[in-house]
Each structure stands twice: as C-alpha cells, then as structure tokens.
Amino acid sequence: MxxxxxxxxxxxxxxxxxxxxxYSxxxxxxxxxxxxxxIYKGNRLTLRAYRELIDRPRAAIFGNSTAFGVGTTSDSLTIPSHLNRNTQFLWFNFSGRTFQSTQELLCYLLFAPEGIEKIVIISGINNFDMSYRWFSDDTIYLPPFYNQRPFLSAYFDKEIEPKGFLRRLIGRI
Structure with a gap:
C-alpha cells in the first residue's frame, strides 16, 4: 500500500x-x-490507445479507489484488466483514488470517447463518507474536498441566505 x-x-x-x-x-x-x-493483450492500454483501437466494442469502468485498483500488486490485476482477458469488450479504467460521483461523471464527460457500449460504475462510498464527516464535524482528510468546507460552511452555518435551488436543497437536509 x-x-x-x-x-x-x-x-x-x-x-x-x-x-x-x-507515473510508474x-x-x-x-x-x-x-x-x-x-492491460490489454499483454500490453499497456493508455487512453490514447483506447480511443484509437476499434478491434472490439468499447466498455469502461468509472469509480473510486476500489475500481482504480488500490491494493493490487500489478496493473494486470485490476478489474478492467481481468475483464479485458475474459470478455469480448475493450475495457478502460476511468477511475480515480478518492473520487466521488461528481468527479467520476466529469471523467466520463471530459475523457470518454463516443461509442462506449457498456459502463460499470463502482461508486458511492466516498459520497457517504464525506456526508458523514460533514455532519459529524469529523476532520476531512481527503485532499479533493479540503477547500469546499469554508465555502459550504457559510450556507450550513446560516451566515448568508442561500438562493433558489440551493435554499430548497438545504431545507430538505
């Protein structure tokens, strides 16, 4: 680890x-x-190669650290690498460490090529973890979220009055 x-x-x-x-x-x-x-056919599959290869229908995995493969001892042991060996699809890993659902969606919107026929999403735990930490006043250690707390504190601490959709959303929490 x-x-x-x-x-x-x-x-x-x-x-x-x-x-x-x-990084290596x-x-x-x-x-x-x-x-x-x-890994695809024993070779490294980068995003650039994934976009160019058309010998198989495309598929993608989006998600958090589990989908990224944290803890595996090799790129060949990740879920998408296993799927490349055992299915007729060309799988690519769009996941990231500590990602939550918004970041996963942005990876899809910003990087995924057209024509993906299957998508697997392994997600949710970081969303639950962050909401628990937020409402329990626990320290937030995950770097992607470190600068959201002061901004959102203004709304949750009622220092300013939120407008529109955000006001309705906060009223339901």
Whole structure:
C-alpha cells in the first residue's frame, strides 16, 4: 500500500485532483492523462490507445479507489484488466483514488470517447463518507474536498441566505 500512498497527485481542471501522469511504480502505473494503466493483450492500454483501437466494442469502468485498483500488486490485476482477458469488450479504467460521483461523471464527460457500449460504475462510498464527516464535524482528510468546507460552511452555518435551488436543497437536509 505504501506505493499508493506515496504516489504523486496533480490538480486537474474541474476534477480537482488525479494521479500524476506517466507515473510508474512496481505496483501500478498511469498514462499521460493520469488514468491507471489497463492491460490489454499483454500490453499497456493508455487512453490514447483506447480511443484509437476499434478491434472490439468499447466498455469502461468509472469509480473510486476500489475500481482504480488500490491494493493490487500489478496493473494486470485490476478489474478492467481481468475483464479485458475474459470478455469480448475493450475495457478502460476511468477511475480515480478518492473520487466521488461528481468527479467520476466529469471523467466520463471530459475523457470518454463516443461509442462506449457498456459502463460499470463502482461508486458511492466516498459520497457517504464525506456526508458523514460533514455532519459529524469529523476532520476531512481527503485532499479533493479540503477547500469546499469554508465555502459550504457559510450556507450550513446560516451566515448568508442561500438562493433558489440551493435554499430548497438545504431545507430538505
């Protein structure tokens, strides 16, 4: 697990934070966009190659650390790499460490090519974790969320009156 904890992260527009591009360790590697390398026919499958290959119908996995493959000892042991060996689809891993559903959706909107026929989403735990931490006053340790708390505190602490949709949403919480 230490390779995962020491792996560098970079800020990405809209997504906030991703694994560093072109990173390589004994346990995992990333492509030029920071996505976990998937193995296809024994070779590294990058996002660029995934967009260009058309020998199989495309499929994609979106999700959090589990979908990313945190804890695996090789890129070949991730869920999409297993699926590449055992299905007729070409799978790519659009997941990220500590991602929550909004970041996963943004990865789809910003990076996924047209023509994906199957999508698997392994998600939700980080959303629940963040909402629990928010309402329990627990410290939020996940870097992508560190600067949201002061902004949202203004609404939840009633320092300013929210308008429109946000006011209706807060009224239901």
């Amino acid at each position: 230490s390779y995962y904890h020491r792996a560098p992260r970079v800020y990405a527009p809209y997504i906030m934070e991703m694994s560093a591009p072109n 360790s004994p346990c995992f590697s990333t492509d030029e966009f920071g996505f976990r390398t998937t």
